Amino acid sequence: MKILLVNIKELVQVEEEPKLWVAGKDMAKVHTIKDAFLLLRDEMIVDFGSMEELNGRDLDNYDVLMEIDCTGRMVFPSFCDSHTHLVYPASREQEFVDKIKGLSYEEIARRGGGILNSANRLHEMSEEELCVSALERISEIIYKGTGAVEIKSGYGLNPEDEIKMLRVIRRLKESTPLAIKSTFLGAHSIPMEYRDNPSVYVDQIINEMLPRIADEELADYIDVFCDTGFFSVADTERILEAGTKYGLRAKIHANELGLTGGVQVGVKNKALSVDHLEYLGDDEINVLKHSQTMPTILPGAAFFLDLPLSPARRLIDSGLPVALATDFNPGSSPSGDMKFMQSLGCIRYKMLPEEVINATTINSAYAMGISDGYGSIARGKAANVFITRDIPSYQYFPYAYNSELIETVILRGEIQ
Ligand SMILES: N=CN[C@@H](CCC(=O)O)C(=O)O
Numbered sequence: 578m579k580i581l582l583v584n585i586k587e588l589v590q591v592e593e594e595p596k597l598w599v600a601g602k603d604m605a606k607v608h609t610i611k612d613a614f615l616l617l618r619d620e621m622i623v624d625f626g627s628m629e630e631l632n633g634r635d636l637d638n639y640d641v642l643m644e645i646d647c648t649g650r651m652v653f654p655s656f657c658d659s660h661t662h663l664v665y666p667a668s669r670e671q672e673f674v675d676k677i678k679g680l681s682y683e684e685i686a687r688r689g690g691g692i693l694n695s696a697n698r699l700h701e702m703s704e705e706e707l708c709v710s711a712l713e714r715i716s717e718i719i720y721k722g723t724g725a726v727e728i729k730s731g732y733g734l735n736p737e738d739e740i741k742m743l744r745v746i747r748r749l750k751e752s753t754p755l756a757i758k759s760t761f762l763g764a765h766s767i768p769m770e771y772r773d774n775p776s777v778y779v780d781q782i783i784n785e786m787l788p789r790i791a792d793e794e795l796a797d798y799i800d801v802f803c804d805t806g807f808f809s810v811a812d813t814e815r816i817l818e819a820g821t822k823y824g825l826r827a828k829i830h831a832n833e834l835g836l837t838g839g840v841q842v843g844v845k846n847k848a849l850s851v852d853h854l855e856y857l858g859d860d861e862i863n864v865l866k867h868s869q870t871m872p873t874i875l876p877g878a879a880f881f882l883d884l885p886l887s888p889a890r891r892l893i894d895s896g897l898p899v900a901l902a903t904d905f906n907p908g909s910s911p912s913g914d915m916k917f918m919q920s921l922g923c924i925r926y927k928m929l930p931e932e933v934i935n936a937t938t939i940n941s942a943y944a945m946g947i948s949d950g951y952g953s954i955a956r957g958k959a960a961n962v963f964i965t966r967d968i969p970s971y972q973y974f975p976y977a978y979n980s981e982l983i984e985t986v987i988l989r990g991e992i993q
């Protein structure tokens with residue numbers, strides 16, 4: 578299948594020489610081509626340039642099956658959402674109401690609500706039921722412009738239910754056009770029965786869950802919620818080291834609730850990303866500067882839980898890269914809308930439109946280990962793009978924070 582998009586008002590996030598991420602001052606730059614064409618063949622981007630250049634190309638090589646006139650409309654690479662929990666049993670709006678009445682996320686968790694509430698409900702559900710509800714969320718995010726998504730387990734919290742979740746994610750990989758990466762998050766919360774002795778649960782993760790998950794090749798990455806009231810740095814280190822032995826690179830939840838050492842233990846264990854980062858000091862920033870770890874901010878969780886804001890400007894002004902992801906989950910971020918994350922990035926974190934474009938495409942692709950094939954318009958990368966409505970500029974995209982601006986979604990070279 579070949580699709581030729583012509584008369585594109587502006588082709589956004591073009592890379593002649595692909596990079597793995599963009600950092601510091603470079604985050605404020607986005608390369609675009611005005612009045613452009615884009616050629617997709619099968620599942621790949623094969624060519625692009627200005628309309629003038631298209632007229633000079635040998636059109637016989639362009640035996641196009643479908644031509645789309647994009648007059649007035651822009652084309653972006655699909656979003657890469659590098660942090661979600663979108664396989665979950667049910668929404669948790671009762672906790673939303675409890676929070677309005679004054680309870681904190683940590684208080685709800687201490688009472689056995691929160692993640693444990695989801696774990697109890699997930700235990701009652703079949704793989705099939707979980708798959709059906711996850712597919713509805715997947716369909717929603719596809720039309721909101723997401724082309725790649727990372728999905729975590731972590732509402733199982735015992736060997737059978739963690740494996741059930743990871744099998745659901747495998748089914749999603751096989752049955753949707755999205756690029757999906759799967760992360761084992763057995764260390765999402767300490768089950769009630771282990772609260773007095775968390776290391777027994779950590780032993781179970783290491784000795785019972787990991788070998789089975791590795792044997793069935795159910796996970797690409799490993800995660801730990803390393804934070805106040807959840808897993809300690811020492812337990813995190815044990816779990817990450819065990820994961821590394823099975824070839825699972827770390828992507829961890831860190832510094833959402835305090836300065837807990839999560840960033841340091843993540844970097845020490847060569848994490849692909851450290852995510853949340855509401856609490857960051859000089860030490861964390863210095864450690865990140867000497868790493869290959871992507872600092873990832875989750876603006877939806879901070880918005881929904883009214884958390885302090887991660888210092889995005891400080892990170893970028895220190896020369897670091899930043900990625901943004903949704904954290905789509907029923908407790909702290911019930912939204913998978915990457916365009917809204919861009920708007921929050923601009924409005925609340927003072928990131929420029931160019932910076933949020935980089936943070937939601939190439940940098941978030943890096944944070945899920947796929948920036949060699951996704952996250953920009955480059956020859957040989959996946960044909961995952963969306964066509965906007967008629968909009969005045971690319972800055973308008975995060976500016977119009979509640980408008981539906983995506984008209985057509987193309988994933989793996991096929992219109993969705
Ligand atoms: N912070 C830890 N885990 C999730 C929340 C999951 C939940 O509350 O169900 C997060 O990333 O925000």
Ligand SMILES: [Zn+2]
Pocket residue numbers: 660661662830904906
């Ligand atoms: Zn999360």
